[in-house]
Amino acid sequence: xxxxxxxxxxxxxxxxxxxxxxxxxxxxxxxxxxxxxxxxxxxxxxxxxxxxxxxxxxxxxxxxxxxxxxxxxxxxxxxxxxxxxxxxxxxxxxxxxxxxxxxxxxxxxxxxxxxxxxxxxxxxxxxxxxxxxxxxxxxxxxxxxxxxxxxxxxxxxxxxxxxxxxxxxxxxxxxxxxxxxxxxxxxxxxxxxx
Amino acid sequence: xxxxxxxxxxxxxxxxxxxxxxxxxxxxxxxxxxxxxxxxxxxxxxxxxxxxxxxxxxxxxxxxxxxxxxxxxxxxxxxxxxxxx
Numbered sequence: 075x076x077x078x079x080x081x082x083x084x085x086x087x088x089x090x091x092x093x094x095x096x097x098x099x100x101x102x103x104x105x106x107x108x109x110x111x112x113x114x115x116x117x118x119x120x121x122x123x124x125x126x127x128x129x130x131x132x133x134x135x136x137x138x139x140x141x142x143x144x145x146x147x148x149x150x151x152x153x154x155x156x157x158x159x160x161x162x163x164x165x166x167x168x169x170x171x172x173x174x175x176x177x178x179x180x181x182x183x184x185x186x187x188x189x190x191x192x193x194x195x196x197x198x199x200x201x202x203x204x205x206x207x208x209x210x211x212x213x214x215x216x217x218x219x220x221x222x223x224x225x226x227x228x229x230x231x232x233x234x235x236x237x238x239x240x241x242x243x244x245x246x247x248x249x250x251x252x253x254x255x256x257x258x259x260x261x262x263x264x265x266x267x268x
Numbered sequence: 269x270x271x272x273x274x275x276x277x278x279x280x281x282x283x284x285x286x287x288x289x290x291x292x293x294x295x296x297x298x299x300x301x302x303x304x305x306x307x308x309x310x311x312x313x314x315x316x317x318x319x320x321x322x323x324x325x326x327x328x329x330x331x332x333x334x335x336x337x338x339x340x341x342x343x344x345x346x347x348x349x350x351x352x353x
Contacts, residue, residue, distance in 0.1 A: 098286065098287055098288050098289070099285075099286075099287075100287070101285035101286075101287050102284070102285050102310075152321065153320060153321050153324075154316075154317040154318065154319075154320035154321035155317055155320075157314060157317065158310055158313030158314050158316075158317060159284075159285075159310050159311075159313075159314050162310055
């Protein structure tokens, strides 16, 4: 069985997004998509190394799109209604589309709410031969408004790892690896970015 | 008309979150969609919401409102016309 390696890892926070220069329309994206996109850009991966239809994208949206859903819902009383742009981000998987468009990746993709299964799903995609490599992103956004509602601490961060079949990456992906952020802490090649 | 056009440019930049663009860089006659500012269909919906929010103008049919979104100058003329009627 081919070994799968982590060839790059990154971890970004809301502070990194504020300083980032990722293009003219980044401000239109919701925070979760901005974080996910910045985490992927911060990997420094050359996507030309594989055919772009052979690179998958797996996103673990740990809190779904709850923060954006809430912002959209709060906009219902505004004259003119809530922001149509915001509506586009009331799906947890939207960040995948933003990443795919930006990097012209056309391989299979998957979005899960939660994180436990995302690395094993990515591993399966590679092992089944559907892709040669896979971007795995974990996005966790709890805005202050949400934090107050669910009595937790606010946070906004995203971790990303790039998995490749074979090669000589940072380290091999292990069967018991479950958490992308933990992998980022262990093997982060680039901690980002502005 | 000129002050309304300038005000519109500021509102467009704010509502569409157009970073790296200043009001001075937006030509009154440049197309808002396609070439020019390069806006897309979601931006169009955002502009419709902005018109209602900022000017009390309701566009119920986007196709009907399409001609108004040709450029900042045309949009300013459209707003003035609505105010007068």
